[in-house]
Amino acid sequence: MKLLISNDDGVFSLGIRTLANTLAAVGHEITVVSPDRERSATGHGLTLHQPIRAERVESGFHPSIAAWACSGTPSDCVKLALGALLDNPPEMVLSGINHGSNLGTDVLYSGTVSAAMEGVIEGIPSVAFSLTSFTVKDFQPAADFAQTLVSLLEKQPLPHLMLLNVNVPAVPAEKIAGVAVTRQGVRRYVDQFEKRVDPRGKTYYWLAGELLEDVDETELAAIELAKLEAFGSNLDWYHQTLTDVEAIRHNCITVTPLQYNLTCASGLVNLRDWHLNFPPS
Structure with missing residues (x-):
């Protein structure tokens, strides 16, 4: 190819x-x-x-x-x-x-x-x-x-x-x-900006987000199920995915x-x- x-x-x-x-x-x-x-x-x-x-x-x-x-x-x-x-x-x-x-x-x-x-x-x-x-x-x-x-x-x-x-x-x-x-799925982060000062005395920020691995996906799942139900889909396979x-x-x-x-x-x-x-x- x-x-x-x-x-x-x-x-x-x-x-x-x-x-x-x-x-x-x-x-x-x-x-x-x-x-x-x-x-x-x-x-x-x-x-x-x-x-x-x-x-x-x-x-x-x-x-x-x-x-x-x-x-x-x-x-x-x-x-x-x-x-x-x-x-x-x-x-x-x-x-x-x-x-x-x-x-x-x-x-x-x-x-x-x-x-x-x-x-x-x-x-x-x-x-x-x-x-x-x-x-x-x-x-x-x-x-x-x-x-x-x-x-x-x-x-x-x-x-x-x-x-x-x-x-x-x-x-x-x-x-x-x-x-x-x-x-x-869902991955959410707690965004943390570390405040620093450069050699010229000016402030800058460094993004260092903390990952939240175990996120409650109930809300997202409900949205997806509503989407599928709206079009009359069979949801059996969805629950297993x-x-x-x-x-x-x-x-x-x-x-x-x-x-x-x-x-x-x-x-x-x-x-x-x-x-x-x-x-x-």
Whole structure:
């Protein structure tokens, strides 16, 4: 397959090189376009007020890989690749392997997920891969799963245009409990700003949020159930589907289908009987 790979950890990160080299070694045609430095938590930001530069990277990748270091954000990288650097569009966009998880509401901030979502916006099936640790450096189990998943998607394409968000537990391969198709869970943080003073006496702040892993998801579940009930869905399967946050605790690889349409379907049901007029009567 012809694959475009990006990330938010930068072109020199071990995760992207392990992913790209593993897939190139089994015969996939790989192009890498990735930030020239770490651009984590940039979300879906785009560079609009300064030029974007791209330079070829000649080392660190499989000889068959064409790799570029881009001065822009992860979303910029995918846009630039599709609009200027590639002669023909790829069959799939991959992002990662991120150093750290992208679970639950993390996906709203993640540059890794946003790079893959840019592919979906352009009509290309996409997958984001993350290793759930900031310290573990063994990306090979995640890359091996990526190879398996890409092979599966080559034979059995997704029925609808979507993004698959994959998180791989940071444990030895033999301790991975399996693969779970999950729904997006919730991760909340207590944001703490540490106040500091620089050498010139000026005050600045450093964001250091504390993760709350055990979040009550009752409210979120109620919203999702209302959404499904509004369209007459059978809910038996839903009750058996773990969230990505839950499944990763059991050392399962999580595969969560996402979309860029953020419309709240249950909200449409709730609002459809409202009588909104302008100007007010």
